[in-house]
Amino acid sequence: MASILFKWLLLYALNVHSLPVHPIFVSVTQIEHNVKEKSLEISCKIFTDDFEKVLRTLYKTKIDLLDNSLHNKMAPVVYAYISKHLQMSVNGKPVKIKWIGYEQNEEGIMSYLQADDISSVKVIEITDNILYEYKSEQISLIHVIVNGLRKSTKLNNPEDKTLFEF
Secondary structure: OHHHHHHHHHHHHHHHHHOOOOOOOEEEEEEEEEOOOOEEEEEEEEEHHHHHHHHHHHHOOOOOOOOHHHHHHHHHHHHHHHHHHEEEEEOOEEOOOEEEEEEEEOOEEEEEEEEEOOOOOOEEEEEEOOOOOOOOOOEEEEEEEEOOEEEEEEEEOOOOEEEEEO
């Protein structure tokens, strides 16, 4: 009996340790229209380990998004990457996205951005190809909230464009 239990435990341990760190490759972008401030409040959550690998490959420099002493040095790198891979237009006009900052949030990096002078949102077009160069299985989940109404979509790599109408 003990040898059967041992075999099952060994099989379980081998299977658990052979799994990747996380079996899903996803980024989550949320965009909320703030009517009072006439702005879009944008947040992007990206798995830290995947994000660091991509940044190291692209920028050929030391990347450590978890080291607080490097936070100020990493912020421009994070912003450069996100601003290249996340673009949008509102009501047919391109939107300039400004950087607010980033922080560690559980197993991911949460980046915060903002677009100003957006008094209303009828149509928002989004291009999101965050980490598409990293994994062909990469997924982008996008949530847009306008006037309390939330709409969402999922983009599977290489699909990177979507449109929301309110």
